[in-house]
Amino acid sequence: MFIKIKNLNFKYPGNDSWVINDFDYSFRKGDIIGILGASGSGKSTLLRLMAGLEVPHTGEMLLNEQVIFNKKRIIKPEKRNIGMVFQDYALFPHMTVSKNIGYGITSRKDKNKRVEEVLKLVEMEDYAKRYPHELSGGQQQRIALARALAPEPSLLLMDEPFSSLDHDLQIKIREELRSIIKKAGITSVFVTHNRENCESISDEIIELENGKIKYSQSKTTSLN
Numbered sequence: 001m002f003i004k005i006k007n008l009n010f011k012y013p014g015n016d017s018w019v020i021n022d023f024d025y026s027f028r029k030g031d032i033i034g035i036l037g038a039s040g041s042g043k044s045t046l047l048r049l050m051a052g053l054e055v056p057h058t059g060e061m062l063l064n065e066q067v068i069f070n071k072k073r074i075i076k077p078e079k080r081n082i083g084m085v086f087q088d089y090a091l092f093p094h095m096t097v098s099k100n101i102g103y104g105i106t107s108r109k110d111k112n113k114r115v116e117e118v119l120k121l122v123e124m125e126d127y128a129k130r131y132p133h134e135l136s137g138g139q140q141q142r143i144a145l146a147r148a149l150a151p152e153p154s155l156l157l158m159d160e161p162f163s164s165l166d167h168d169l170q171i172k173i174r175e176e177l178r179s180i181i182k183k184a185g186i187t188s189v190f191v192t193h194n195r196e197n198c199e200s201i202s203d204e205i206i207e208l209e210n211g212k213i214k215y216s217q218s219k220t221t222s223l224n
Contacts, residue, residue, distance in 0.1 A: 002029035002187055003155065008059030010049055010211075019045045021211035023059070027189070027204070032181055034202030035191040042211035043191040047157050050189065051084050052077030064154055083148035083186075085158040089140050091132040091147075098128040101147045118146040122180055137165050138173050145177070149184055156181065158190035162197050170194075174201050 008023040019042045027033050037043040048054045050061065052068075052075070060070040063082075068075050083104075091100050102115045119125045122142040132140055141161065148156055161177065162170045178201040181188050192198050198205055199219070207214040 001026035002064055003027040004060075004062040005050075006060045008046075008049065008061070009057045010045060010054060010059075011057065017211075019211050020049065020056075023211070023213065025206065025213065025216070027187065029064075029187055030185060031187060031203040032178065032201055033187075033189045033204045033206065034198035035189060035206050035208060036193070036195060036198045037191070037208035037214075038193060041208040043193075043208050044159055045211075046208070047084075047159055047189065047191050050155075051082055051157055052080055080155075081151075081153050082155045082157060083151065083153035085141075085144045085148050085156070085161060087160045087163055089132075089144035089164075091140060091144060093132050096129050096131055097124065097135075097143050100132070100143060101150050104147060104151045106151075114150055118150050121149070121183060122146045138169055141165070141173060142176075142180075145180060149186065153186065156184075156186050156188040158188065160192055161190055162192065162194065170197060177201060 004026045006024050008020055009018055010020040011018045023046065035043045035046060045054065049056050055074065056069060058071070061068040063080070067073055068080055092103065095103065098115050098119070101118060102111055105111045105114055116125070119128060122145060124139065124142050124146065127135065127139065132143070135143065162174060165173060174197055203219055205217045205219065
């Protein structure tokens, strides 16, 4: 398996209840995994633990056989080769689209070429010189996705990628999002409270309740 998480436990300071409780799961390479759950189920916390924005109490995570964290070692967030799309997209308002995308590319000589590649991938080539406030919500989401994909991460994490979009736009964007991620060939994990959105683009679904896996379902055969 491409990602392995074992015996993961976490609770916030001053809280007696586990937010993540004995989470244990493995993910296949290239799959889109949807983490479904109500508010307070632990889904966003799970994403933050994978990204390195929180430190687990116990547990282990392997990414492509590399230890991301265990009881002896914790790799810093910026060293994990994991891309993340935040719920509010977190685009830099003072930067153009192309500069937003290029921001996270630090080790490539052909930086401009890579920016052009991901702009083409998300079909936003004509918007390179625009600023975030000149884009629609759906366009901002594409640019946030392009920025996360630009450094060619091993894993892409997305926090509630549809929450700021109206229902009709959600339907359109989720189809485009699945297509973009599959073209990029990247393993992706996203969290949502919306079952319809989760089922529409996921190869595998995990539902969390009180920090535990309520059920899981593989949909690879029907979606690929």
